[in-house]
Amino acid sequence: MSKVTSSTLFKYKQEGKKFSALTAYDSSFASAFDQEGIDVLLVGDSLGMVVQGKADTIPVTNQDVAYHTRCVSNAVDRALLIADMPFMSYATPEQAMTNATELMQAGASMIKMEGGHWLLETITMLTERGIPVCAHLGLTPQSVHVFGGFKIQGRDEENAKRIIEEAKAIEKAGAQLLVLECIPTDLAKTITETLSIPVIGIGAGADTDGQILVMHDIFGISSGYIPRFSKNYLSQTGDIRLAVKAFIQEVSDGTFPSESHTFN
Ligand code: KIV
Ligand code: NA
Numbered sequence: 729m730s731k732v733t734s735s736t737l738f739k740y741k742q743e744g745k746k747f748s749a750l751t752a753y754d755s756s757f758a759s760a761f762d763q764e765g766i767d768v769l770l771v772g773d774s775l776g777m778v779v780q781g782k783a784d785t786i787p788v789t790n791q792d793v794a795y796h797t798r799c800v801s802n803a804v805d806r807a808l809l810i811a812d813m814p815f816m817s818y819a820t821p822e823q824a825m826t827n828a829t830e831l832m833q834a835g836a837s838m839i840k841m842e843g844g845h846w847l848l849e850t851i852t853m854l855t856e857r858g859i860p861v862c863a864h865l866g867l868t869p870q871s872v873h874v875f876g877g878f879k880i881q882g883r884d885e886e887n888a889k890r891i892i893e894e895a896k897a898i899e900k901a902g903a904q905l906l907v908l909e910c911i912p913t914d915l916a917k918t919i920t921e922t923l924s925i926p927v928i929g930i931g932a933g934a935d936t937d938g939q940i941l942v943m944h945d946i947f948g949i950s951s952g953y954i955p956r957f958s959k960n961y962l963s964q965t966g967d968i969r970l971a972v973k974a975f976i977q978e979v980s981d982g983t984f985p986s987e988s989h990t991f992n
Contacts, residue, residue, distance in 0.1 A: 729805070729806050730806075731805075731806055731808075732767050732768065732806060732807055732808040733808060733837070734808070734838065734860055734904040734905065736767070736808070737767070737768070737808065737905065737926040737937070737938070738904075738924075738925070738926060740767075740926065740937065740938075741924075741925075741926040741937045745980070746937065746938065746939070746979050746980050746982065747767040747768070747926075747937065747938040747939075747979070747980075748766055748767060748768075748938060748939055748940075748975060748976045748979040748980070749766065749767060749768035749769070749770060749928055749938055749939065749940035749941075750766050750768075750769060750770070750940065750941060750942075750943050750946070750972070750975070751769070751770045751771070751772040751774055751775075751778075751940070751941075751942045751943050752769045752770070752771065752800050752943060753771060753772075753775050753778070753779050753796045753799065753800065753943075754796070754799050754800065755799050755800060755802050755803035756803070757943060757968075758799075758800040758803040758804055758807075759803035759804070760968060760969055760972065761807070761943070761972055762803065762804050762805055762806050762807050763969075764969055764972040764973050764976065765806075765973075765976055766807050766972065766976060767807060767808065767938070768807055768808045768810060768928070768938065768940070769800060769804060769807045769808070769809050769810070770810045770811075770812065770840065770940060771793055771796045771797045771800050771809070771810070771811045771812060771836070772812050772942065773785040773788040773793060773812040773813075773814045773815070773869075773870070774812075774869075774942050775788060775792065775793070775796055776788040776792075776814075777950075778942060778943075778944040778950060779796070780792075784869060784872050785814065785815060785869050785870055785872075786815050786870065786872075786873075787815075788814040788815060789814060789817075790813070790814055790817045790827045790830055790831070791830075792814065793811055793812055793813070793814055793831060793834075794811075794830050794831055794834040795834075797809070797811045797831055797834035797835050797836050798834045798835055800835070801834065801835025801836070802835070804835075808837055808838065809835060809836050809837050809838070810836060810837070810838045810839065810840050810862055810905075811831040811832075811834065811836035811838075811839050811840070812839070812840045813827060813828060813831065813839050813840065813841045814870075815870045818841050818847070818850060820850075821849055821850045821853045821854075824841070824850045824853070824854060825853065825854065825857065825859075828854055828859045829859070832859055837860065838859075838860040838861065838862050838904070838905065839854070839859060839860070839861060839862070840861075840862040840863070840864055840905075840907065841861065841862075841863060841864065842863075842864040842865075842868035842869070842870050842871065843863070843864070843865075843868065844863070844865055844890075844891070844893075844894025844895075844897065844898060845893075845894055845897060847863065847898070847901075848897055848898065848900075848901040849901075851863065851898060851901040851902050851903050852901045852902050855901075855902035855903070855904075856902070860904050860905075861902065861903045861904065861905075862903065862904065862905035862906065862907060863895075863898040863903040863905070863906050863907070864906070864907040864908075864909065865891050865894055865895060865898075865906065865907070865908055865909075865911075866881045866882060866891060866908045866909040866910055866911040866932065867879065867880065867881050867909040867910035867911070867931070868909065869909075878910075879910075880910050880911065880912070880931075880991050881909075881910060881911050882911035882912055882915045883912060888911075888912075888915050891911065891915065891919070892915070892918060892919055892922065895908075895919045895922065895923055895927075896922065896923070899923050899924065899925050903925060904925055905925060905926055905927075905928065906919075906923065906925060906926070906927045906928070907927075907928050907929075907930065907940065908927055908928070908929050908930075908932040908936060909929075909930045909931060909932065910930070910931035910932065910957065910991065911931075911932050911991070912933070912991050912992055913932070913933030913934070913935065913990045913991065913992055914933075914992070915932075916929050916932035916933045916935060916936050917933065917935035917936075920935055920936050920937060921935075926938060928940050929985075930957060931955065931956070931957030931989070931990070931991060932957075932990075933985065933990045933991075934982060934984075934985050934986075934990065938979070939979045939984065939985065941958050941959070941975065942958070945958035945959075945960075946958065946959065946960065946961045946962065946971060946972070946975055947960070947961070947962040947968065947971060948960035948962055948963055956988075956989065956991075957985065957989045957990065957991075958989070959975075959984060959985075959989065961974045961975050
């Protein structure tokens with residue numbers, strides 16, 4: 729059981745092998761996900777919502793993410809562990825270096841940041857100094873107040889073009905992975921085919937190289953509702969490990985996401 733690295737994901741992309749990712753926030757769930765064969769675990773700043781009960785990810789601090797990264801990293805043997813950089817923790821390259829260092833020392837093997845053009849210098853600086861970067865484009869939840877709500881992105885041509893340009897630029901700047909959230913299927917497909925780095929989608933259709941979901945959503949216990957792009961795997965299996973196995977299987981054979989989970 730060899731460790732999953734950015735090279736592993738790159739190889740998956742070249743081989744056309746779809747891979748799966750889940751968020752995790754504690755060692756018990758992370759250990760189960762890891763043992764069932766999940767390739768990527770993300771300590772998401774979604775923890776603000778699913779762990780802390782906040783309305784969005786804005787209140788999450790770097791210490792919060794570092795704490796949960798330590799919890800998860802104690803349990804993970806195989807999966808690539810990514811830690812999310814929270815709101816305003818990477819507003820300048822200097823802040824990004826300090827805060828990303830804390831997350832790497834907490835056990836992450838890669839950090840994730842939301843943004844495109846304005847982040848290019850930061851991506852290069854971190855990568856050159858030994859901190860691998862996953863970028864995140866489309867519906868970037870830390871900008872919820874700029875978007876005026878959690879809204880699908882990339883629907884009009886101008887916005888779609890901008891996302892494509894930003895995706896190319898972040899790859900050029902040194903990012904090794906990209907998350908695309910809540911954009912139309914066609915746009916995600918174009919970006920996935922254009923980039924040589926692996927692309928992970930959430931609400932971005934079936935054509936990305938990998939899929940990620942929030943763990944609480946696949947167990948149907950998120951407060952309020954399950955997003956359209958997610959799926960409750962616990963109700964159909966009745967067991968947490970079997971639910972994770974089913975998610976991994978459905979991503980790998982292309983069953984998930986289906987048309988009903990995507991935006992066109
Ligand atoms: O915070 C998070 O859980 C995320 C994923 C949804 C990609 O950023
Ligand atoms: Na996030």
